[in-house]
Amino acid sequence: MIPTDIPPPLDVDPARRIFGLETEFGLHLDSADSRAVTPEEVAGHLFHSVVQWGRSSNVFLPNASRLYIDVGAHPEYATAECDSLTDLIAMDKAGERIVQDLVAGGEERLRAAGVDGQIHLYKNNTDSAGNSYGCHENYLVRRRADFKAFASALLPFLVTRQIVTGAGCITRTPQGAHYSFSPRADHMWEGLSSATTRSRPMINTRDEPHANAELYRRMHVIVGDSTMAEPTTLLKMGATDLVLRIMEARAVLPELTLAREMQAIRDVAHDLTGQATVELADGRRLTAVEVQQTYIDLVRSHLGGVIERTAEVDAILDLWQRGVDAVRTQDLSGVETELDWAIKYRLITRYQERLGCALDDARLARLELAFHDVSPERGLVAKLQAQGLVKRIVPEEAIVRAMTTAPETTRARLRGAFVTRALESGHDFTVDWVHLKIAGSSGTTVLLKDPFRSEDARVDALLDALAQS
Numbered sequence: 001m002i003p004t005d006i007p008p009p010l011d012v013d014p015a016r017r018i019f020g021l022e023t024e025f026g027l028h029l030d031s032a033d034s035r036a037v038t039p040e041e042v043a044g045h046l047f048h049s050v051v052q053w054g055r056s057s058n059v060f061l062p063n064a065s066r067l068y069i070d071v072g073a074h075p076e077y078a079t080a081e082c083d084s085l086t087d088l089i090a091m092d093k094a095g096e097r098i099v100q101d102l103v104a105g106g107e108e109r110l111r112a113a114g115v116d117g118q119i120h121l122y123k124n125n126t127d128s129a130g131n132s133y134g135c136h137e138n139y140l141v142r143r144r145a146d147f148k149a150f151a152s153a154l155l156p157f158l159v160t161r162q163i164v165t166g167a168g169c170i171t172r173t174p175q176g177a178h179y180s181f182s183p184r185a186d187h188m189w190e191g192l193s194s195a196t197t198r199s200r201p202m203i204n205t206r207d208e209p210h211a212n213a214e215l216y217r218r219m220h221v222i223v224g225d226s227t228m229a230e231p232t233t234l235l236k237m238g239a240t241d242l243v244l245r246i247m248e249a250r251a252v253l254p255e256l257t258l259a260r261e262m263q264a265i266r267d268v269a270h271d272l273t274g275q276a277t278v279e280l281a282d283g284r285r286l287t288a289v290e291v292q293q294t295y296i297d298l299v300r301s302h303l304g305g306v307i308e309r310t311a312e313v314d315a316i317l318d319l320w321q322r323g324v325d326a327v328r329t330q331d332l333s334g335v336e337t338e339l340d341w342a343i344k345y346r347l348i349t350r351y352q353e354r355l356g357c358a359l360d361d362a363r364l365a366r367l368e369l370a371f372h373d374v375s376p377e378r379g380l381v382a383k384l385q386a387q388g389l390v391k392r393i394v395p396e397e398a399i400v401r402a403m404t405t406a407p408e409t410t411r412a413r414l415r416g417a418f419v420t421r422a423l424e425s426g427h428d429f430t431v432d433w434v435h436l437k438i439a440g441s442s443g444t445t446v447l448l449k450d451p452f453r454s455e456d457a458r459v460d461a462l463l464d465a466l467a468q469s
């Protein structure tokens, strides 16, 4: 057993947390035109309208989220700061629609440039050329001297959670194709690192809290898969939050340090039975099912103590347990409307049976892509949701609202109001996660170091200034 050494909370309610999700979308132009169009050109056309109103392809939106073109011509949407998982899911789903809403304009621009074609945006993590792009989770945690050790203690959980929160994928190898839990697992290079370009860690330890640096760190988890089904996103973020809460409360953790994380994450990903064992630093071998069950039991043992029991906590624990049971029993019926990897696996195996083809058949690859297509017409998850075959967590109205409106209970509310008002009044402005400023004004930059604070007289003054000038 290893104690986790956390300083006692200062002035912040320890049960409150800021969450954020960053999604890089795969961008593909489907066109019969022989003229080569680079991905950068397609992204440029897609973002034309954004550049027109925002004067940049890197903007903060009226809903306080960030939208930009990331390296490799990937559109990226980073949700505004949320302090509830339902707000986060609504913000995340709103992002799919915000990027999809750019498609018609992008296709029109392409036509004007002489290229007929359909732009596809995929919320997935790998393209056909073998490139990987991410879905990054952000959890605000209290600053501590031993942050690296603290982050390391999360790795056994992160390595094995893919058996419930993975997106699932067809993996093609020279020996043939098989189904795996996670498309991202094969692209991880190390456990922790502060660099993202030269290495691909599971947790990025770059010290950039976007908040008061004396109090906080941002736990930047970059090992996760992009998730389509709302319950999968709830479980991915919710289970991680629960484990972090226990770690932050100085509770004693079970000793699960892995001997070789990179080997373990790959072994777990490629064994759909959940029975492949991973080696622990102390020489024991456990299955991913056993490791995840240990975390579920740990969380249960803290219910009513460190973890306040709420309907949401119960829902997370219930889905988590059903997910682990599904792998253990190899009966997916208990989760096949909620967990991405199981939903997709059912689709693929049924279609494969119907076609009588091998798993590496191109038609199954297209089906897999359609699962991640964010288009309401082409996307399979939208269709399955409409048929009640994929469960939802947040009401439709909440997603529609989140497309234009920031979360009410965090700093995002201030940014959202500022961006909305500045755009309405035609003022230039500069904004990032912690700063707000009217461009060219002599007024000072407003620095918002507390991400929990949703009211601020200085921002009210800025809004007044926008209304007057």
Ligand SMILES: Nc1ncnc2c1ncn2[C@@H]1O[C@H](COP(=O)(O)OP(=O)(O)OP(=O)(O)O)[C@@H](O)[C@H]1O
Pocket: 018, 019, 020, 021, 022, 066, 078, 079, 080, 081, 082, 138, 139, 140, 208, 209, 210, 211, 217, 218, 219, 220, 433, 451
């Ligand atoms: N104090 C905070 N704690 C936790 N998450 C935060 C905090 N402030 C902002 N976030 C979230 O962190 C994410 C930052 O997204 P962004 O894409 O700008 O990431 P980055 O890691 O700063 O930069 P990049 O992607 O360019 O490397 C957003 O989802 C945002 O909501």
Ligand SMILES: [Mg+2]
Pocket: 022, 076, 078, 136
């Ligand atoms: Mg980012």
